Amino acid sequence: MGRNKTPRETEPAAEIKEFLHEKGDITEIENVLIILEDSFRTVAAFEDSVEQEYELIKEAKRLDIPLESYRRMFETYQSNKAARTFNSPLLKPIKFFDRRLGDIVKWCENLSIYSLATVIGQFTLLAAMAAYFLEAPQRQQQAINEAREEIREQNDVEYSQSRIDAIQSLNDMCESLLGGQLVKANLQGIQLNKCYKFQLSRETFAQWPPQLFKHEGFNLSQSNLAGANLKGANLEGANLEGANLEGANLEGVNLKGANLKGANLKGANLRIAHLEQADLESANLDGSFMSRINLRDANLTKASIVHAVLLWSNLAGAKLIQVNLEHTNLSRSNLQGAILYKANLEGALLRYADLRNGTIMIGAELEDADLKRAKFWSADQLERAYNWEKATKDSNWEAKIANPGMDTYKIGFLIPNDASSHKLYQQGIEKYAKEHQNIEVIPLKTGDSPQAEAEGIRQLLAQDVDAIVLRPRDLQKSATAIFSAYISGVVTINVGDCLPPEAQNVVFACYESDSSKMGYDIGKYMGSWAKKELTGQVVNIGFVDGADSTRYFPYLQGFLAGIKDTGIRWNYTASTNAKSPEDLEKVKAMLRNNPNINVLWGVNQTTTTLAIRAVKELGLSEKVNVFGIVPLTRNFANQLLNPKEPLQSIVDQSPSNVGYEATKHAIAVIEGKVPREYDYKPFPHHLFTQSDQKPVRKLLDSTLDLENNNLKPARLLKNLPPHILSEVPSSLDFTKALMLPAITDKETLDQLQGQLQKKTAQNWQTLVNSKANQTVVSLTDNLVYRVLVNKNGTVISAEGLDELSRSLLKTTPLANVLSQQATNLSNQEIQPVAELQVVFFPNGVVEVKWGKIFVP
Known part of the structure; x- marks a missing residue:
């Protein structure tokens, strides 16, 4: 507190006064410039970029100058300093020749190349080239300054091509963007792996041919990239130490060998990212989504990876020393040869994980971990961990280690x-x-x-x-x-x-x-068939199409396009929505009401079968012909082989194959x-017709006999009570959701269900009966919400299951509950939640249930 201040800590105002007292004949502005230049020299003395940045911040603060203003003045100082370096008297003759060269070239524009070379002479050209190359560093520094200025100016813009170009320019010049502000910036697909520096050292000749250029990753250390979109970017070997990448989209990014020490990657999307040999020591990866990520030989020592998804990940040979993997999903992960020394795997999912080939688990915490179907190399390997007895394992896990056998x-x-x-x-x-x-x-x-x-x-x-x-x-x-x-x-x-x-x-x-192509092929065949078989007649088609289904409508579109391309005369005579065996009468009624129908088209096996049955039972086999999209079974094959059958053609999808x-x-x-x-x-797919006797007979032996087959009997679905999940997604968008632990105690769930029912029911009835609200919302459909409630009954999330529910959330009692509670899950302490479904009915009734299936 009472120590003497060093000269560098003296107050700027006091320093100026002291200087003015000693040099009274110098004006105040000159004095300020001298102090600034002295400060700039101090900052420039630091060669290390990180140390220089730190000193620059200190000097700006000491002189009470805004950081960005000080930074720009310092860059101008550096630029002018570089310019003064190249104003040496020794270079004046070369610069003179450089300036005169332009005049000479203009004068020689109409001369031949030979004449130009003769007039200028070799010495003049050489001198001009020397001047150009000697001034290259000054031009590069100017380009660097302009690139950084462009990046700073685009701070608040989500997408900027000029910013992307500027960042890539810095990378090309092997310059850094230390401490860059790129919050929510869209940098999707950016390529930052183009820096190759000349090296002449022992490493150069360590292999043959000599490596004269060494790749150096882009420096983004201490940068703020929170929420940025770097999907598919190439950041191989990049320096992102201490960077903030919270919530960033890093899907498919190449970060091989990157430095991510101490980086904040909380809630980031790293799906299918490539981080082989990356350094993630002490990084925060809580709640991140890392499905199918490659972390082979990566360093994750002391990293925090709580409630994350590492499903199907490659962690072979990774250092996971003292890492916190509590409640993280590592199912199907390859952990062969990984070091899990004193790792916290409490409540982690390791189902089907591969822990063979020397994976070390000494001192790892395994309480409540799920190790079912996991593969081990030794019983000792597991028993060296803490609380391994409390982990879920296969009953015969030791026998599997002793006699591994073939994987089943x-x-x-x-x-x-x-x-x-x-x-x-x-x-x-x-x-x-x-x-x-x-x-x-x-x-x-x-x-x-x-x-x-x-x-x-x-x-x-x-x-x-x-x-x-x-x-x-x-x-x-x-x-x-x-x-x-x-x-x-x-x-x-x-x-x-x-x-x-x-x-x-x-x-x-x-x-x-291809549904549309299948419909097209049979429509085109039907048209071609009609030209030969129904010569001079109009083709009157009855559709048994099931086209109200999104699945079947493309078949209909293709069928109509195929008919059109044949150029036949045809009518859309009638259609029916018959779609089950019980609807046979609908097809018969269509044929009775439209006796001019001579073609029926079925969109699938059921409707085609209905069409054939209706034609046969009404005795119309010689008049009405059937075309359908069905699998080639023994029954349909026999019908195609019989010319007396009404079935003329089918399109087969080869389900067996x-x-x-x-x-x-x-x-x-x-x-x-x-x-x-x-x-x-x-x-x-394959089109089969009554003309395809040979291929149909060839396939007949391998075609399934539906009546007499030896397929394994199917098990029947059991009627089980509502299921309590051990984890639930925090969002309906499960590709980005944070996985939260679930409340699994039925008594607690019933209690929370009753509490929410009471909170919402009375208020909803009041809203529905209120005349004022009836003028705001005219409700005819149910409003359905997925609600997450913690053990205290606090509603932390409410999401509508359809567009109407989402748009009217603010009119429901849930809005009042949410307005009093924190709704941002990222700010909540991760704790178990109950997943409830709340339905508001137009008549004022509210229904709250748990154990439902929620859909996006």
Whole structure:
């Protein structure tokens, strides 16, 4: 407190007064300039960029000058200093020649190249070139200053191409952007790996040919990149020490060998990022999403990775010394040879994790960790950890270590209904299993609803399946149930239909035929057939199309386009929404009411079968012809081989081959033989007609006999009580959600359900009955919300499940509850939550339930 101040700590005002007293004949402005120059010399004396930046901040503060103003004056000082360096008298002759060269060139514009060379002479050209190169550093410094100025000016802009160009220019010149302010900047795909510095040292000749240039990563240390978008960027070897990357999008970024010591990556998206050999010592990765990340040989010593997702990650050889992995999902991770010395794995998911080849677990905390189906190299390996007895393990885990044997796999298959396509899928799955004796197939009969599908997935997970093959019941609602399989480390393969792009990252592959092209091919064939078989007649088509389904409408569009391209005369005579065997009478009624129909088209197996039955039962086989999109079964094959049958043509999607290939791909993903990214597999379809006798007969032997087959009997769906998840996503957007621990005590859940019911019911009834509010909202549909409540009954999140619910959230009692509570989960202490569904009915009734399936 009472120590004497050093000369550098003297107050600027006092220093100026003292100087003026001694040099009274110098004006005050001159004195200030002298003090500034002295300060700039002090900062410039530091060669290390980090030390220089620190001194610059101190000097700005000491002289009471705004930091940015001081920085610009210092850069001007440096620029002028460089210019003075090159104003040596020795260079004046060269500069003279440089200036005169332009005049000479203009004078010689009309001369030939030979004449120009003769007039100028070699010495003049050499002198001019020397002047150019000697002034190059000054020009480069000016370019650096301009680039940094451009970056500073774009601080508050989300996307700026000029900023991207400026950053890349700094990288090209091997300059840094230390302490850069790039909050929420869109730098997607930026390439910052172009700095190669000349080196002449022992390293140069350490290998042959000599490495004269060494790659140096871009310096972004201490920068603020919170919320920035760096998806797909190349930052190999970059220096991001101490950088703030909280909530940043780093999906697919290349950070191989990067320095991320002490960096803040909380809540960042690092899915499929490449961080091999990166240094993440003491970094904060809490709540980050790192599915399928490559962290081979990375240093994660003392890093905090709490409640993060490291699913399907590669951590082979990584240093995880004293790392905090509490409640983190490491299912399916490769941890071979990793060092988990004194790592905190309390409550962590390590299902199917590979901990062989010398993985060290000495002193690791394993209380409540899930190690089911994990692979170990030694019993001692696990027993050297703390509380390993309290971890969930396979009952025969020690026997598996003693006799490892061949890996065995369980493949679950969901059967929603009795359609032949599902039996053909199963045929293909079982065919692959028979060829590989280490595979067990578990077929499960569910139902057509997304809820039944979700329950089926849950039951397969309870049986520790390795993969699930299914045809999604609903392209939107199925995603959440499939997500639960994904976070459990189960490979999901879709067949027949693919999830929308925003949900595809929880699926490993989708096998799908081109629906529009299938419709087009059969429509074009039908038109060509009609030209020959119905010569001179108008084609009157009855549609059994099921086109109100999003799944089937593309078939109809393609069919209509195919007919149009044939140029035939045709009428859209009638259509029916018949879609189940019980709807046969609808098809018959359409034929009776429209006796001029001579063609029926079916969009799938059920509708095509209905069309054939209706034609036969009404005795119209010689008049009405049927075309359909169905799998080639023994029954349909026999009909195509019989010219007296009304079925003229089908388009087959080869479900059996799809099931075979889907199973093959699932096993390849598990064994790491194929990339673990989403793979779209367009599957070829085949058009079969009554004219294709040979190919149909050839396929007949391998075609499934639906009545007499030897498929494995499907298990039936059990009626289980509501399921309590151990973890829930904090957001409906599960690709970015923070995984929160769930309240699993039923008594507590019932209590929280009752509390929220009481909070909302009375207020909602008042709002609905209020005349004032009736003029604001005319409610005809239910409002449905997903609500997260902590153990104290505090509502920390409320999200609408549809557009109407989201838009009217502020009119519900939930708005009042949320206005009194913190709604930002990132600011909440991570604690268990209850996941509840709240439904507001137009009549004033409120329903609160737990154990529901929530959909995005």
